Amino acid sequence: MKNTGRIVVAIGGNSLINPGSGRGNRDTHEVARAVCEELAAIADIFGSLVVTHGNGPQVGYELIRNAQADHIIPRDGMDVNVAATQGIIGYLLQQVLGDVLEELGKNIPISSLITQVEVKADDPGFKNPTKPVGPFYTEEEAADRMKSKGWIMKEDAGRGWRRVVPSPIPKKIVELATINSLVEAGQIVICAGGGGVPVVREGKKIRGVAAVIDKDHASALLASKLGAPTFVISTGVPEVYINFGKTDQKALRAVTAKEIKKYMDQGHFAEGSMKPKIKAALGFLEHGGFRVVISSPGNLVSALKGEAGTTITAE
Amino acid sequence: MKNTGRIVVAIGGNSLINPGSGRGNRDTHEVARAVCEELAAIADIFGSLVVTHGNGPQVGYELIRNAQADHIIPRDGMDVNVAATQGIIGYLLQQVLGDVLEELGKNIPISSLITQVEVKADDPGFKNPTKPVGPFYTEEEAADRMKSKGWIMKEDAGRGWRRVVPSPIPKKIVELATINSLVEAGQIVICAGGGGVPVVREGKKIRGVAAVIDKDHASALLASKLGAPTFVISTGVPEVYINFGKTDQKALRAVTAKEIKKYMDQGHFAEGSMKPKIKAALGFLEHGGFRVVISSPGNLVSALKGEAGTTITAE
Numbered sequence: 001m002k003n004t005g006r007i008v009v010a011i012g013g014n015s016l017i018n019p020g021s022g023r024g025n026r027d028t029h030e031v032a033r034a035v036c037e038e039l040a041a042i043a044d045i046f047g048s049l050v051v052t053h054g055n056g057p058q059v060g061y062e063l064i065r066n067a068q069a070d071h072i073i074p075r076d077g078m079d080v081n082v083a084a085t086q087g088i089i090g091y092l093l094q095q096v097l098g099d100v101l102e103e104l105g106k107n108i109p110i111s112s113l114i115t116q117v118e119v120k121a122d123d124p125g126f127k128n129p130t131k132p133v134g135p136f137y138t139e140e141e142a143a144d145r146m147k148s149k150g151w152i153m154k155e156d157a158g159r160g161w162r163r164v165v166p167s168p169i170p171k172k173i174v175e176l177a178t179i180n181s182l183v184e185a186g187q188i189v190i191c192a193g194g195g196g197v198p199v200v201r202e203g204k205k206i207r208g209v210a211a212v213i214d215k216d217h218a219s220a221l222l223a224s225k226l227g228a229p230t231f232v233i234s235t236g237v238p239e240v241y242i243n244f245g246k247t248d249q250k251a252l253r254a255v256t257a258k259e260i261k262k263y264m265d266q267g268h269f270a271e272g273s274m275k276p277k278i279k280a281a282l283g284f285l286e287h288g289g290f291r292v293v294i295s296s297p298g299n300l301v302s303a304l305k306g307e308a309g310t311t312i313t314a315e
Numbered sequence: 316m317k318n319t320g321r322i323v324v325a326i327g328g329n330s331l332i333n334p335g336s337g338r339g340n341r342d343t344h345e346v347a348r349a350v351c352e353e354l355a356a357i358a359d360i361f362g363s364l365v366v367t368h369g370n371g372p373q374v375g376y377e378l379i380r381n382a383q384a385d386h387i388i389p390r391d392g393m394d395v396n397v398a399a400t401q402g403i404i405g406y407l408l409q410q411v412l413g414d415v416l417e418e419l420g421k422n423i424p425i426s427s428l429i430t431q432v433e434v435k436a437d438d439p440g441f442k443n444p445t446k447p448v449g450p451f452y453t454e455e456e457a458a459d460r461m462k463s464k465g466w467i468m469k470e471d472a473g474r475g476w477r478r479v480v481p482s483p484i485p486k487k488i489v490e491l492a493t494i495n496s497l498v499e500a501g502q503i504v505i506c507a508g509g510g511g512v513p514v515v516r517e518g519k520k521i522r523g524v525a526a527v528i529d530k531d532h533a534s535a536l537l538a539s540k541l542g543a544p545t546f547v548i549s550t551g552v553p554e555v556y557i558n559f560g561k562t563d564q565k566a567l568r569a570v571t572a573k574e575i576k577k578y579m580d581q582g583h584f585a586e587g588s589m590k591p592k593i594k595a596a597l598g599f600l601e602h603g604g605f606r607v608v609i610s611s612p613g614n615l616v617s618a619l620k621g622e623a624g625t626t627i628t629a630e
Contacts, residue, residue, distance in 0.1 A: 061388050065380035068387065073376050080403055087402020088395055090429045091512055091523075098489070099520045109492040114405045114427040174413070177424035181500050187493060197406055205414045208406075 006183060006228035007046045010219035011035055012235050013054030013194070015297050016089055029096055035234070036097040038300045039188075042232075043101075043108055045304075048183045050226065051093065052219040055085040055194030059212075063134035063163075078133075078165065079197050079208025086114050086193035093190050110188040116174035117196025117218050118206065123168035131167040131212045136160030166211040170196065170218040174206070176225055183226060192218050216280035220289075229290035232304070233277050238296045240278070240310040242268045252310045257285045260312050285314045321498060321543035322361045325534035326350055327550050328369030328509070330612050331404055344411055350549070351412040353615045354503075357547075358416075358423055360619075363498045365541065366408065367534040370400040370509030374527075378449035378478075393448075393480065394512050394523025401429050401508035408505050425503040431489035432511025432533050433521065438483035446482040446527045451475035481526040485511065485533040489521070491540055498541060507533050531595035535604075544605035547619070548592050553611045555593070555625040557583045567625045572600045575627050600629045 018031045043049040062081040076084070090112025098110055119125075129152045137145065142153045142161035153161045173179070173192065182189045195213030199206045216233055223231040239251035242263050252260070260278060269275040281292035293300070295309025303309025333346045358364040377396040391399070405427025412425055434440075444467045452460065457468045457476035466478045488494070488507065497504045510528030514521045531548055538546040554566035557578050567575070575593060584590040596607035608615070610624025618624025 061384075064387055065384040068383040069376075069380040072383065073379055076403070080406065083402040083406035084399040085402070087398040087400070087405070087429055088391070090402070091395065091398035091431070094429060094490075095431065095514070095521060095523070102519045109490070109496070111490055111493040112429040114402055114409060114429075116406070116410065175409075175424070175426055178426040178497065178502060181424070181497060181502070182493065185496050187496070199410070204417045206410060208410070 005046070005230065006048060006050070006226055007042065007230045007232065008050040008052065008219055008223035008226065008228050009039065009042060009232040009234060009300070010216055011051060011053040011297075013056045013058055013089070013215075014236065015234065016053060016092065017057045028092065032092050032096045033100070035297045036093065036100045038297060039097055040100040040104060040106070041301050042304065043188050044104075044106060045301075046230075048186045049188045050179065050183060050222065050228070051188065051190045052192040052215060052222065053089055053093065053190070053194070054215045055082065055089060058085040058089055059194060060134055067135065077208055078210040078212075079199065082194045082197045082212075083114055086112070086197070089193055090190050097188065108186070108188055110190070111182060112190040112193075113175055113178060115179075115191045115193065115196045116199045116206065117170045117192065117213050117221075118172035118174055118199055118201060119168035119209070119211065119213065120171055121200040121202070123166070125166040125168040125211070129164040129166045131165050132156060132162040133165050133212060134163050136162055166209075167214055168198065168211055170213050170221045173218075173222050173225055174199065176222070179222070180226060192222055214276055214280065216277050217283065220280040220284040223284055224287040224289060227288075230293065230304070231281070231284050231289055231291075232293045232295075232300060233281065234297055234300055235277065235294060236296060238299050238309060240269075240274060240294050244268065244270070244274070254306065254311050254313070257282055257312060257314055281312050285312065290314065320361070320545065321363060321365070321541055322357065322545045322547065323365040323367065323534055323538035323541065323543050324354065324357060324547040324549060324615070325531055326366060326368040326612075328371045328373060328404070328530075329551065330549065331368060331407065332372045343407065347407050347411045348415070350612045351408065351415045353612060354412055355415040355419060355421065356616050357619065358503050359419075359421060363501045364503045365494065365498060365537065365543070366503065366505045367507040367530060367537065368404055368408065368505070368509070369530045370397065370404060373400040373404055374509060375449055382450070392523055393525040393527075394514065397509045397512045397527075398429055401427070401512070404508055405505050412503065423501070423503055425505065426497060427505040427508075428490055428493060430494075430506045430508065430511045431514045431521065432485045432507065432528050432536075433487040433489060433514050433516060434483035434524070434526065434528065435486055436515040436517070438481070440481040440483040440526070444479040444481045446480050447471060447477040448480055448527060449478050451477055481524075482529055483513065483526055485528050485536045488533070488537050488540055489514065491537070494537070495541060507537050529591055529595070531592050532598065535595040535599040538599055539602040539604060542603075545608065545619070546596070546599050546604055546606075547608045547610075547615060548596065549612055549615055550592065550609060551611060553614050553624060555584070555589060555609050559583065559585070559589070569621065569626045569628070572597055572627060572629055596627050600627065605629065
């Protein structure tokens with residue numbers, strides 16, 4: 001299985017955090033280690049590797065910290081919060097992955113790149129924010145923030161009010177040329193964290209916006225632009241299921257894009273959960289990708305061999 | 316002045332922040348723009364560019380935010396705080412520098428790399444922390460933190476108590492191979508922010524430590540290891556002076572390492588201010604560097620031509 005072409009692996013933000021600890025602490029390292037052992041094996045097989053990652057819980061922490069300190073120092077914009085999590089999670093991944101490679105006696109350079117992802121200023125997502133971010137507020141606190149900060153907030157069934165932000169469609173990976181250079185050199189690149197820092201173009205300038213780009217969509221775009229045949233989505237379940245959670249639940253091992261689209265149209269995949277992953281996978285396959293592998297940490301190498309997980313191919 | 320070899324430019328953290336605003340806001344962009352216009356000109360002249368930067372005020376913000384939120388979510392280690400500032404400042408620099416290059420019609424890829432810098436676990440700095448970080452505390456608050464968190468704290472003449480952390484000597488740039496690849500490809504690399512995330516080696520693992528590496532020393536090490544003939548330190552004063560602040564103050568335009576070392580030994584350069592910069596410059600020149608240029612934003616291009624600033628040469 002050597003030299004099987006470029007590969008992009010998208011890791012869920014939840015698999016890189018230990019809710020009981022700071023993210024730089026030893027037990028966070030232990031959580032990340034499971035993922036990094038598989039990433040090291042994949043890099044060894046494929047000769048290079050691009051890792052992307054989510055940042056849901058981590059950007060939530062940034063928003064809480066900014067909110068708690070805003071009577072002392074100014075808040076950062078949400079674009080800056082995403083950049084901070086790219087620094088924090090990139091550091092964790094490159095350190096732990098470096099440890100694993102060192103133990104294996106493999107010398108593969110690793111880097112984490114701050115990545116901007118361009119979206120369209122007229123993306124319909126900006127008119128209809130849907131992505132909940134940050135802490136929960138009471139109705140009174142929410143009313144205050146909607147008035148004073150202009151936030152859009154929605155009630156989350158019984159749990160309180162949360163800010164919602166736009167989730168625009170990724171159009172361009174700003175740092176693509178650099179990522180490409182490093183992959184060409186056979187290195188490991190950690191990038192597009194949290195779906196990338198969302199930016200829009202204003203003439204000759206680019207500017208950060210308060211939004212969250214879906215990390216699987218951004219990763220699919222990156223995989224396409226890098227000409228990677230294989231795109232892996234690491235998530236909380238070992239396979240994609242039809243009739244998920246029902247008595248006739250069935251795992252999908254190998255399906256075509258056409259077959260899984262049919263299942264999606266029949267409503268098998270939950271909104272805000274598996275459905276956006278399937279949509280990202282279909283987008284990648286429509287733009288020339290060869291296969292998408294969806295599985296969970298611990299099963300990724302087996303899934304790449306077709307022995308676990310779900311593999312979706314173009315035809 | 317085309318193709319004059321590799322160049323490393325170290326930017327002060329104070330020239331990348333507007334104390335009145337969040338760091339992602341427009342007025343922070345305006346502050347950074349002055350620096351980035353010069354960096355673009357330098358990249359165009361030299362064909363590639365490595366930018367390093369300080370993070371003093373920014374890491375102070377991170378420490379305040381972590382402290383304010385620690386009743387809700389766990390604090391990150393100081394290594395993680397430095398990584399966050401590399402994300403935040405790297406994003407700002409790559410965005411604004413990208414705007415400037417776009418306006419000039421120059422297409423040079425830019426990236427910001429999360430950078431770990433290895434220090435020795437037995438560095439004497441760990442036994443004698445001297446670098447003040449983060450907010451000021453009252454004597455009572457300081458006593459509480461020294462007891463509950465094991466911090467070492469010192470009184471700062473009349474302004475209150477601050478935590479002090481070790482400032483160990485940088486020994487190895489962990490991500491050197493990647494930085495080298497990108498420089499070789501003629502790109503602009505932003506790295507080693509805040510002197511790098513301080514790490515120590517423990518057998519086959521590396522681990523973050525609560526310390527701050529002097530950014531000029533880390534930048535000098537990086538410049539040496541990249542084989543750059545030229546190392547630029549951008550700071551708050553346009554030139555290095557002898558008898559600074561006195562009636563016979565005199566700017567140094569061109570000096571040798573030997574001459575400036577004599578001035579240093581005579582006590583002309585302030586501890587914690589110009590002296591560490593001169594020491595970093597001397598280290599770079601002793602390890603094969605050709606020249607160090609010290610000047611302030613707005614004067615860097617002139618200084619590289621010998622028309623402003625202070626140029627120190629090996630002989």
